[in-house]
Amino acid sequence: MSNSDPLVLYSAIQLPELFSADVDCKFIALKVKQEAQNTALHAIYIEKQTQADNMPFCALITVTEWEGKSEREEFFIEAENAEQLMEKLERFDEIHRFIFLKVNRSLKIDTVTMAPQAILCTLFPELGLFNPDAPEEVLFGLKNSSLALLNRLEKK
Numbered sequence: 001m002s003n004s005d006p007l008v009l010y011s012a013i014q015l016p017e018l019f020s021a022d023v024d025c026k027f028i029a030l031k032v033k034q035e036a037q038n039t040a041l042h043a044i045y046i047e048k049q050t051q052a053d054n055m056p057f058c059a060l061i062t063v064t065e066w067e068g069k070s071e072r073e074e075f076f077i078e079a080e081n082a083e084q085l086m087e088k089l090e091r092f093d094e095i096h097r098f099i100f101l102k103v104n105r106s107l108k109i110d111t112v113t114m115a116p117q118a119i120l121c122t123l124f125p126e127l128g129l130f131n132p133d134a135p136e137e138v139l140f141g142l143k144n145s146s147l148a149l150l151n152r153l154e155k156k
Contacts, residue, residue: 009156010100012089015046016082018102019057023048026107028123029098032150039066039147041116042093045109046085052078057085061092062112066143074113099153120146 055078079085
């Protein structure tokens with residue numbers, strides 16, 4: 001995404017219709033879950049695979065703690081159509097609580113396997129570049145800015 005692109009948010013309900021209009025579109029869905037001292041980013045990458053015939057719709061779901069205290073969890077889901085994919089995702093997690101962003105076609109599935117802050121800096125360039133070697137206070141400030149941004153988007 002670039003700074004000049006208007007940010008449009010979507011809901012899970014809209015995705016089947018959006019895929020009907022443009023089968024090449026891609027989405028990333030985000031949700032932050034905070035429990036005690038742990039903050040985890042739930043990220044979902046959704047696309048229609050052009051080379052797959054019987055299960056063309058896929059989603060890669062990752063759950064990664066910000067501080068990396070535990071291993072990242074990954075789940076891969078395939079479906080025959082966008083409606084079925086949304087049903088499977090709803091069984092997996094509260095899909096209606098995610099923020100859905102239509103992303104550039106150049107974005108790849110491995111984006112959601114990055115560290116939470118790296119994902120957010122990739123999706124929202126206005127946050128700045130992510131440098132994992134930055135001082136702790138800089139990383140803490142970047143995390144707070146990212147969480148504030150996601151909180152504002154959730155309320156839209």
